[in-house]
Amino acid sequence: MMNYLFTEEQQMIKELCRQIAVEKIKPVAAEYDEKEMFPWDIVKVLADADIFGIYIDQKYGGMGGGILEMAIATEELSWGCGGIALAFAATGLGTFPIILFGNEAQKEKYLSMVAKGTVAAFCLTEAEAGSDAGGIKTTAIKDGDHYILNGTKQWITNGGEADIYTVVAMTNKSKGARGASAFIVEKGTPGLSFSKKEKKLGIRGSSTTEVIFEDCKIHKDQLLDKEGMGFIVAMKTFDNSRPGVAAQAVGIAQRAVDEALAYTHTRHQFGKPVSSFQGVQFMLADMATQVEAARGLVYNAAKMVDAGEKDIAGVSAMCKLFASDVAMKVTTDAVQLFGGYGYMREYPVEKLMRDAKITQIYEGTNQIQRSVIAANMIKSLAKSK
Numbered sequence: 001m002m003n004y005l006f007t008e009e010q011q012m013i014k015e016l017c018r019q020i021a022v023e024k025i026k027p028v029a030a031e032y033d034e035k036e037m038f039p040w041d042i043v044k045v046l047a048d049a050d051i052f053g054i055y056i057d058q059k060y061g062g063m064g065g066g067i068l069e070m071a072i073a074t075e076e077l078s079w080g081c082g083g084i085a086l087a088f089a090a091t092g093l094g095t096f097p098i099i100l101f102g103n104e105a106q107k108e109k110y111l112s113m114v115a116k117g118t119v120a121a122f123c124l125t126e127a128e129a130g131s132d133a134g135g136i137k138t139t140a141i142k143d144g145d146h147y148i149l150n151g152t153k154q155w156i157t158n159g160g161e162a163d164i165y166t167v168v169a170m171t172n173k174s175k176g177a178r179g180a181s182a183f184i185v186e187k188g189t190p191g192l193s194f195s196k197k198e199k200k201l202g203i204r205g206s207s208t209t210e211v212i213f214e215d216c217k218i219h220k221d222q223l224l225d226k227e228g229m230g231f232i233v234a235m236k237t238f239d240n241s242r243p244g245v246a247a248q249a250v251g252i253a254q255r256a257v258d259e260a261l262a263y264t265h266t267r268h269q270f271g272k273p274v275s276s277f278q279g280v281q282f283m284l285a286d287m288a289t290q291v292e293a294a295r296g297l298v299y300n301a302a303k304m305v306d307a308g309e310k311d312i313a314g315v316s317a318m319c320k321l322f323a324s325d326v327a328m329k330v331t332t333d334a335v336q337l338f339g340g341y342g343y344m345r346e347y348p349v350e351k352l353m354r355d356a357k358i359t360q361i362y363e364g365t366n367q368i369q370r371s372v373i374a375a376n377m378i379k380s381l382a383k384s385k
């Protein structure tokens with residue numbers, strides 16, 4: 001494997017997360033998938049190992065790492081199970097609005113909770129507002145020192161299980177995109193409820209629900225930054241979180257390569273291991289090369305975010321786009337290399353293929369990533385003139 005010249009701490013995170021993936025996650029992944037259970041026991045393992053605090057400032061009880069450290073952890077945990085790893089990764093998505101836009105009191109309270117293992121969620125999507133997030137209808141109407149939230153968010157990862165929800169809602173519809181604001185809502189707030197869990201193709205160890213606001217009253221201190229910043233909070237959050245989705249895709253894809261290599265080495269046909277056939281070897285070589293290329297892109301995008309580079313939207317979208325397409329291709333090839341056994345749920349690779357698919361869809365579909373990349377290319381061209 002490529003050497004990414006990690007620091008001692010990054011190497012330690014990688015080894016610890018791989019160990020948890022091998023010893024704790026891999027053995028239960030099929031059961032969580034089958035039973036569609038939220039992995040509370042694994043959340044506890046991760047919390048006890050201080051994994052939730054990896055990207056949280058030391059001031060709030062975290063390890064003080066950044067997006068690269070988060071990506072390393074997400075990749076390794078996703079190697080164990082892409083669904084179970086989401087309890088950690090989507091907590092990052094729910095937490096970035098607070099890291100990026102929270103005031104000191106909000107950070108002190110909520111980042112300390114996350115560092116200890118509190119699960120968070122991010123609520124933007126609605127039934128009629130997916131790619132076009134500007135179409136959200138959930139409202140947050142000012143009422144003295146409070147805001148009253150009404151509306152329904154759809155397909156929220158960690159829905160119902162998380163204690164912290166960061167929510168984008170319209171505070172002033174007449175202002176269009178500048179009329180949205182972001183809030184922190186705690187589980188247990190009257191007027192906040194959840195639908196039953198969605199039944200999904202993959203990542204079935206992850207909870208996906210509606211998050212429903214019915215006259216849900218929150219104090220104005222729960223507003224992130226200022227009114228009108230809702231979509232900026234969302235877009236900057238995605239710039240930071242997309243390397244995490246990409247890392248999830250790399251982890252799933254690497255597992256597919258590992259499983260395919262091990263299987264083709266032991267499976268004999270025509271009196272030889274199938275890995276001795278050039279047609280199989282070329283597939284394995286392409287799979288491994290694509291995963292390594294995706295990994296390099298993810299780590300480099302993560303490093304750029306951590307270095308505080310300004311124009312990260314394009315590279316962040318690129319790594320999510322490329323890694324998720326690689327994950328879909330490589331997991332499909334792994335099923336192919338297992339032959340008929342690959343199609344059976346008794347073997348691990350059909351689950352990898354099902355889990356990989358979501359990485360092309362959420363946090364912006366890959367069509368939307370391409371639009372982001374092209375928009376940034378065109379912007380750079382205009383700037384250079």
Ligand SMILES: Cc1cc2nc3c(=O)[nH]c(=O)nc-3n(C[C@H](O)[C@H](O)[C@H](O)COP(=O)(O)OP(=O)(O)OC[C@H]3O[C@@H](n4cnc5c(N)ncnc54)[C@H](O)[C@@H]3O)c2cc1C
Nearest residue numbers: 122123124125130131155156157208361362363364365367
């Ligand atoms: C399992 C799961 C978990 C999720 N978790 C969360 C979460 O935690 N928080 C959250 O807020 N959301 C979450 N989502 C929502 C997710 O981000 C959206 O599903 C996604 O952004 C796409 O929106 P949509 O499903 O409405 O598709 P649509 O926007 O309706 O798109 C339909 C198709 O049209 C294409 N399309 C749309 N517009 C364009 C365009 N301008 N150019 C080219 N093609 C276009 C899309 O790429 C897609 O192929 C989750 C979704 C799923 C399935």
